[in-house]
Amino acid sequence: MSIKAFELVPVLERDLLIGDKTWMTIDCIECCGKNLYVGTSDCFIYHFLLEEKVSSSGRLVFTPVKQLHMYLGLKKAVNELKAASALNRLLVLCDNTVTLLHMINLEPIPSGAKIKGVIAFAVNENPVTGDPFCVEVCTISLKRKTVQIYTVHEDCVQLLKEVSAPEQPVAIAVDGYFLCLAMSTQYIILCYNTGVSQDLFPFNSEEKQPIVKRIGREEFLLAGPGALGMFVTAAGISQRAPVHWSENVIGAAVCFPYVVALDEEFVTVHSMLDQQQKQTIPFRDGHILQDFEGKLILATSKEIHILLPLPLERQIQDLLASHRIEEALVLAKAARRNIPKDKFQVMYRRILQQAGFIQFGQLQFLEAKELFRNGQLDVRELMSLYPLLLPSTSTFIRSHPPLHEYADLNQLMQGDQEKIKKCKRFLMSYLNEIRSTEVANGYKAEIDTALLKLYAEDNHDSLLDLLVSENSCLLVDSVSWLEKYEKYFALGLLYHYNGQNEAALQLWVKIVDGELQDTTRSDLFDYIVDFLSFCSNHELVWKYADWALQRNEEVGVRIFTRRPVDENQTISMNPDDIVNYLHKYKKAIVVYLEHFVFERKIQKEKYHTHLAILYLDKVLELHSQGGYVSEELSSARCTLKNLLQHSNLYRVHLLLGKIQETDLYMERAILHGKLEEHEKALEILVHKLKDFQAAEDYCLWNSNGEDPLRRQKLFHMLLTLYLHPDDTSDELVMAGVDLLNKHAIHFDAIRVLQLIPEEWSLQLLSPFLTKAMRRSFHSKCTAELSSNLAKSENLIFKHTKVKSRGNSIKLSDKKICQVCCSFFTEPMFVRYPDGSLVHIHCATKPHSLPATDQNFASHKNQS
Secondary structure, three states: OOOOOEEEEEEOOOHHHHHOOOOOHHHHEEEEEEEEEEOOOEEEEEEEEEEEOOOOOOOOOOOOOEEEEEEEEOOOOOEEEEEEEEEEEEEEEEOOOEEEEOOOOOOOOOOEEEEOOEEEEEEEEOOOOOOOOOOOEEEEEOOOOEEEEEEEOOOOEEEEEEEOOOOOOEEEEOOOEEEEEOOHHHHEEEOOOOEEEEEEEEEOOOOOOEEEEEEOOOOEEEEEEEOOEEEEEOOOOOOOEEEOOOOOOEEEEEOOOOEEEOOOEEEEEEEEEOOEEEEEEOOOOEEEEEEOEEEEEEOOOOOEEEEEOOHHHHHHHHHOOOOHHHHHHHHHHHHHHHHHHHHHHHHHHHHHHHHHHHHHHHHHHHHHHHHHHHOOOOHHHOOOOOOOOOOOOOOOOOOOOOOOOOOHHHHHOOOOOHHHHHHHHHHHHHHHOOOOOHHOOHHHEEEEEHHHHHHHHHHOOOHHHHHHOOOOOOOHHHHHHHOOOOHHHHHHHHHOOOOHHHHHHHHHHHHHHHOOOOOEEEEEEEHHHHHHOOOOOOOHHHHHHHHHHOOOOHHHHHHOOOOOOOOOOHHHHHHHEEEEEEEOOOOHHHHHHHHHHHOOOOOHHHHHHHHHHHHHHHHHHHHHHHOOOHHHHHHHHHHHHHHHHHHHOOOOHHHHHOOOOOOOHHHHHHHHHHOOHHHHHHHHHHHOOOOOOHHHHHHHOOOOOOOOOHHHHHHHHHHHHHHOOOOOOOHHHHHHHHHHHHHHHOOOOOHHHHOOOOOOOHHHHHHHHHHHHHHHHHHHHHHHHHHHHHHHHHHHHHHHHHHHHHOOOOOOOOOOOOOOOOOOOOOOEOOOOOOOOOEEHHHHHHHHHOHHHHHHHHHHHOO
């Protein structure tokens, strides 16, 4: 694909150089700084100064000013010119002789130093001698297959070395010790320091003109077979892909990143980066193309032109304008070597941003996102394309010069709503990714506000996630936008995040009451209750608690039951205040007290009593309505009994007084039990309720976790009631028999035998007697086993004591007291069962004994 990389600018026209000498032609040129030298076919050398100016149209123009000309007097063409500015000398090849002239006056040097028998020569631009006051020149010998290396000084020439070539060279280029030679049949690389040569590829000098150009350190450009421009290193390898130029190339040069080739009709420009032909410039009759310090000079036989490279930035912008993004980026990367680092980074970031907007305009969102990220795009540039997306308080101004040519999204997408929707979804994704990265630094408010607007417009689920997390949404812009799209619940979250809890609650209450329409949450009432349960503003809680309780007492009371307990009392509320407040809500007060008593297990008499009274009042209310056997009454009585049985904190006498004259016999029995009035309780259960199973259960739960004797006492009380001589009904007798047979282990068998009537048969009491005998026998065996174990332990202890006294005691200087660590200087000592010895005065102090239970016991026995 084409690009305008160079511009052809005339430098020296026919009239100024040739005039009326129609026979004269340009054979060679040299340019050094502003000095332009022209060698002609009639042995003249012309010297011009090139003045550069910028025209009114902004183009660069060259004005040549002729200085002088010199006739060499040989009637031969000037074959080659090379300037050595360090020596102020001009090397001229004419008639196979290299002559040294003064650069300014073109006069021969006084010494007349020359190099004879030369076909062609090249100046070593990477000299190896290290002498700044000489120039290294390599020449091709006329008659021998040799190359000579000279050092040229101001007034003399010195031969350094001569190396042989396999064939007669016809063209040469040099870099350091390496010579790149074109032979008649092939190209070679020759190291004149070691004499080692390496064949490259074949070449036929009879068919076309050889091209050998040094293009960099140890790298050369050659005209290869098959119309290829080959890059070759001094090592004989190619590190770049070749470029394909025309068959009739007669000259080539490199102006990075381009290779310029000249044939009879055109100048072609090829990229070294992708090897594609980028530009073609018509240029007829050209026969010279040379690179002089970055200037590409073209010459016909009569005129001279400069091929002026356009700035890389302009070329890149042209590529971007043609939407050739990949080429633009490749060229931009290549420009790194020619531009200072800081300037390049700024330029490259801008190019990436421009490329990103091109991809964005083509809906290539993945590519655009990557370019925006790498180019560190100010995200507001992208946001400014979306109408009304930037906050009203934003002072952002688009980059100048602009990064794109789009006014806004509507103009870019030409009103296509489907494409606009895709662009908005891309922006949502991109903003969400960068909002927590360094790219968002300084623009957090703009990004979050834009996300809120996009989410609200698209009815996106992430709107709520944004608002419940840390965000920087601007309240002024966000409120109107959320109201526009009826996102009232989300607006409440925004108010809450900004500390305006009352405004949030007002919105949510209106939604629940149906004054505002918002279906975001179907459980909004529960959400408000939870919100109030964690609200630290107690005044706000009291304000909205009535609304919640009036709507639903069981749910509304969660405001208080779910309220966390904290030590700083910022969220917690005084329970007494809550209880007093909830008096008018019968269901809520019960739920709250149940929470205190059963869940938080608060051990305070007033709460337990209050809850018990509320339970009892409900039972009495239902009982008074005549629904004695109704399910609701049964459930209420069950709840009351559960509390009466398991709590020990309520005021028993108060409750007993309230039900004393009622037929709530089970509740009365439980209360008598709490007062340790078990006989009254059992009498109610047996004689009033005639519920024998309840009487058994009473004995069990009243003695649960207590001394076994307490349970035995309660069962004996119950049995006495069953067998009372004043009431000998068969029902009670059978209940007594069942009690004995079922709970035999809880009775004292002797007392039972004394109590039961003599007329009861053995068969009637056989289960009881069997269990009683087993229990008695088991108790006897257990007691005997315990006694024998104790005797055995005592015998073992006595044996150990006697054994320790029977051993002989030998004292020496090595024996020390185990307590005071002194040697035994006195015969008074005590020996313990473990073999340790202590002084008698140490043994009289129990705290001084060795810290073992055995020693301590032994000491007590000895004492």
